[in-house]
Amino acid sequence: MKLMIDDAVWGFNKIFSEFGEVVTLPGREINRESLLDCDMLIVRSRTQVNQELLEGTKISFVGSTVAGLDHIDESYLYKNNIAFSSAQGCNANAVAEYVISALANLAHDYCFKLAEKSLGIIGVGNVGRRLDFKAKQLGMTTLLNDPPREEKEGADGFVSIENALSADIVTFHTPLTNNGPYPTHNLLGSQNFNLITQDTILINAARGGIIDEAIWETINTKANIIDCWENEPNINPTLQKSAYWSTPHIAGHSIDAKFMGSFMIYKELCKFIQKPMNSEIETLINRESMVIEEKTLHATLNSIYSFKDDDEVISDISKFEDYRRNYPERFEWHHFKTQFDLPRKNINQY
Numbered sequence: 001m002k003l004m005i006d007d008a009v010w011g012f013n014k015i016f017s018e019f020g021e022v023v024t025l026p027g028r029e030i031n032r033e034s035l036l037d038c039d040m041l042i043v044r045s046r047t048q049v050n051q052e053l054l055e056g057t058k059i060s061f062v063g064s065t066v067a068g069l070d071h072i073d074e075s076y077l078y079k080n081n082i083a084f085s086s087a088q089g090c091n092a093n094a095v096a097e098y099v100i101s102a103l104a105n106l107a108h109d110y111c112f113k114l115a116e117k118s119l120g121i122i123g124v125g126n127v128g129r130r131l132d133f134k135a136k137q138l139g140m141t142t143l144l145n146d147p148p149r150e151e152k153e154g155a156d157g158f159v160s161i162e163n164a165l166s167a168d169i170v171t172f173h174t175p176l177t178n179n180g181p182y183p184t185h186n187l188l189g190s191q192n193f194n195l196i197t198q199d200t201i202l203i204n205a206a207r208g209g210i211i212d213e214a215i216w217e218t219i220n221t222k223a224n225i226i227d228c229w230e231n232e233p234n235i236n237p238t239l240q241k242s243a244y245w246s247t248p249h250i251a252g253h254s255i256d257a258k259f260m261g262s263f264m265i266y267k268e269l270c271k272f273i274q275k276p277m278n279s280e281i282e283t284l285i286n287r288e289s290m291v292i293e294e295k296t297l298h299a300t301l302n303s304i305y306s307f308k309d310d311d312e313v314i315s316d317i318s319k320f321e322d323y324r325r326n327y328p329e330r331f332e333w334h335h336f337k338t339q340f341d342l343p344r345k346n347i348n349q350y
């Protein structure tokens with residue numbers, strides 16, 4: 001068997017070589033010709049998986065080791081009996097930790113208390129739930145907007161998008177969709193950007209295109225935290241300069257998240273070819289606990305990982321893609337023994 005794997009897939013050799021010959025390319029360079037003698041395809045978000053890529057190949061399994069799905073034509077795969085698995089939730093905790101780190105830095109630099117602020121979360125799935133849980137542990141008031149969930153689960157606990165946009169801090173965690181009952185392209189756009197004021201902190205760690213950047217760059221906000229951009233890696237320089245933090249789409253790029261994305265697809269591939277799992281794979285991340293002596297939330301989180309460094313690197317926008325492909329090792333909070341009592345994972349969520 002021959003597998004084509006995006007070379008940004010974490011541990012691709014250690015994890016997938018037991019299935020057969022592994023060949024790799026940067027995700028953006030995987031094309032139909034490179035797949036002609038391959039049986040399986042393992043990607044991240046940089047490969048557009050559709051008819052143009054797969055027609056005439058013998059690919060029978062596609063694994064996407066990330067949470068987003070906007071790079072996958074799922075209906076094409078289904079119609080052509082190509083098995084598909086993705087890693088929903090693999091990096092949700094990483095993104096929630098990124099947002100809390102941003103809020104801790106903003107609270108420190110703008111001299112406010114998080115417990116006195118409201119947080120509007122638009123999209124309350126794997127990321128949004130974890131963020132809601134952590135923010136509440138820090139005393140914040142959260143306003144949750146998620147019409148698809150509201151439709152299924154009832155209105156209790158949810159608010160309108162207009163209400164969520166009135167929060168002190170507004171953060172988006174929806175997929176990027178252009179159709180269906182609740183499309184998210186320009187979810188914050190000409191129809192409602194008037195609800196964003198000069199006191200609003202606005203965060204996009206979901207997908208470029210959910211917030212209309214042509215309007216965003218003209219609006220005065222209190223602060224912009226931007227991890228996901230339209231037209232990556234050729235991001236909007238005006239917005240980049242406006243941002244308190246501008247980062248190169250790395251909110252979900254902890255080592256834990258990258259491993260989990262690969263491990264989730266490994267398990268699905270074992271099921272697909274009915275092969276028993278190699279139990280050693282699960283223990284590939286066994287980092288010993290590290291001690292952080294800092295006493296405040298802000299100092300503790302910056303000791304764990306300094307996102308400010310990521311922001312500074314992409315002040316030179318040309319470094320966007322190369323930096324994310326060679327991103328520094330970042331471990332999630334549970335690897336650390338901290339003086340400050342950090343919001344921990346809620347085991348009921350996982």
Ligand SMILES: NC(=O)c1ccc[n+]([C@@H]2O[C@H](COP(=O)([O-])OP(=O)(O)OC[C@H]3O[C@@H](n4cnc5c(N)ncnc54)[C@H](O)[C@@H]3O)[C@@H](O)[C@H]2O)c1
Binds near residue numbers: 145
């Ligand atoms: N920056 C990063 O590194 C990073 C990492 C992980 C995920 N993401 C992005 O964030 C998105 C969310 O991630 P997730 O794991 O929470 O996905 P998820 O599918 O678990 O949650 C998405 C939630 O959005 C809701 N939703 C859909 N349309 C909506 C709308 N119009 N208004 C409000 N809510 C809506 C869904 O009902 C769902 O609850 C992903 O699709 C991906 O594009 C980015």
Ligand SMILES: O=C(O)[C@H](O)[C@H](O)COP(=O)(O)O
Binds near residue numbers: 008044251
């Ligand atoms: O979709 C996701 O899970 C995230 O956006 C993730 O950061 C994508 O990772 P990439 O494919 O850009 O490495």
